[in-house]
Amino acid sequence: MVEAWVAHQVPQxxxxxSGQVMAATALLKQTPQPTEDDIAGAMVNLCRCGTYNAISAAVRQAAQA
Ligand code: FES
Structure with a gap:
């Protein structure tokens, strides 16, 4: 997961x-091939920097690994 985070330069x-990575890891443990709706439903931690698009891309990449 962290490798995908780095690849997509998610952090601002x-x-x-740290909470976003934990939530993403928990999502993939429960749903290894999440849909966009699954990702949107699971990644509900607030990000003041608005990194949501990068988070979604990183989760999709991690799901394919
Ligand atoms: S990266 Fe700044 S609040 Fe999420």
């Missing part, structure tokens, strides 16, 4: 990122 200020 970094404040929310």
């Amino acid at each position: 200020c970094g404040y929310c990122q």
Whole structure:
């Protein structure tokens, strides 16, 4: 997951990122091939920097690994 985060340069200020990575990891443990709706439904932690598109891309990449 962290490799996908780095590949998509997800973090901005970094404040929310540990929680985002944990939420993404939990999502893929429960749903290894998530849909966009699954990702949107699971990634509900707030990010003041608005990294949501990059988060979604990283989760999709991690799901394909
Ligand atoms: S990266 Fe800044 S709050 Fe999410």
